[in-house]
Amino acid sequence: MSAEDHHEEEPHASARPRFSVEDAKARAQEARAKAEFILSRAYGLLREPKKEWVQIRDEITTIPNILIGYVAPLAAIPVVCDWIGSALFSRGLGGQIGDALVRGVVTWVVTVALVGFLGVLINAIAANFDGDRDDLAAQKVAAYSLTPTFLSGVFSLWPPLWWLSLFALAAMVFLIYRGLPILMKAPEERAMAYTATVTIATVVAGILLFALASCVTSGGA
DSSP: OOOOOOOHHHHHHHOOOOOOHHHHHHHHHHHHHHHHHHHHHHHHHHHHHHHHHHHHOOOOOOHHHOOOIIIIIHHHHHHHHHHHHHHHSTTTTOOHHHHHHHHHHHHHHHHHHHHHHHHHHHTTTGGGGTTOHHOOOOHHHHHHHHHHHHHHHGGGGGGGGGGGGHHHHHHHHHHHHHHHHHSOOOOHHHHHHHHHHHHHHHHHHHHHHHHHHHHHHHHHO
């Protein structure tokens, strides 16, 4: 190899990604902005659900953006908090960190998939309750109504507080009930039956999906 060839390859060899303080600051600010948005959304839904649902209805977004940009980060909260809570106050990870990581990732993926399924379900049965079919609106109801249940994952940091998550489930049902008339245009008198159907189907689907996930992780152990 000649000196010229070596000289020509040097720029390529040195063209490696480097740590940038500005880039790190930008990412930190982005993460902070997203966290503030999530907390603001949760507060708005619980404090003034009707007003917040109207704002959500008018927001321009996409289903992938909702699932990846909003649901996926939130779905990680229960998983991470469960890891920490188990390690500190329970039986620990049993020295099998790899297995715990696999279970966590599978649980996270299944959770995001469950939210996607809930959106499909809400849209599929809308006509049965005199509502309008709208893929995006249905996914908004699914994703944002589950916000309290995701945030309640922090109670896993101290396992004896798990029962407080029941209040989050009640809040989820309430938010679905308030959101369906606004986003899916279901009549108020049909919203209760609509909500009950969605809730029951979601619980059944969740049990089946997490049971399947458990089989997958157990089989790989």
